[in-house]
Amino acid sequence: MRQLSDRVREGKNFSAAQVGEWKGLLQYQITKPVKAQGKLFIKEELNCTGMEVSFNVLPPRKEVPFHHKHQENEELYIFFKGTGQFQIDGEVIEIREGTVIRVAPDGVRTWRNHSKEDLFFIVIQAKEHSLPTSGIEDAIGVDQPVNWPSEENGTLNQF
Template sequence: MKTIEKIKEDKNYTAVDLGNLDELMEYSLIHKVNKNKIEGKVFLKEATKSTGTEISFNSLAPKTEQPYFHIHYKNEESYIILKGYGFFQVDGECFEIKEGSVVRVAPDGIRGIRNDSDETMIYMVVQSRENSLEEHTTDDGERVTFDPKW
């Protein structure tokens, strides 16, 4: 089983390395509720010490689907397809997805994903509490003068 490598950490950041995304299937975890082993999935909240989001990298073997549909109680999810193509279903609606597709799903949305391609599908999921973002992009920050070290 592959593990996340810590690059560097200090008071205001934690940097990690997952490795090559083509090696994502080497990660596995045990589901907290049903105790099933899930291969090709890695969560980053604990590794990065995140306090506002959960990010996961996921893979689906060719011509397979996530073996369950699910909802959340508080968190919305944004799925970002990085490689492959297939279908995404929310509630009763099914639509095509491909590399570059982004799908946001509210907590109550019953969701599932299928890989119809001949290669492993790789996608990222960003999960955060619904309606928690008060400021975003340039509204939440300011430019500062700083000497780069590169």
């Protein structure tokens, strides 16, 4: 299985990673708390301090074979491609490209891909009620000109 750590760049105020194409997510797997292929957590590689993010692919006709909930973290599921079903507290929601679902920590959840194509999604976890302001309210303008490097002189930084 491929490691993401060899494709991470860091600077004073950033970490960046090249995860690869969506179809390549099956190269990643986790073993704890359960074994799952097609799941890549990036919190540690990017030094995230207030959220966990995972990139996921669920192959056709597969399902998460258990229910789970969280102690403190809410989760945001963002579906990019494919179709399936998501179950929260016994209620079933049809999912497809563009579906976004937030689940509170106590929400008992599971999901499945009952289609013939892969289901691609991102999950973001953060402690419930931990953001005192929204992203726009938290932003501060910086009086600095915007300058981009020229593509001709090869100064663009790539992975």
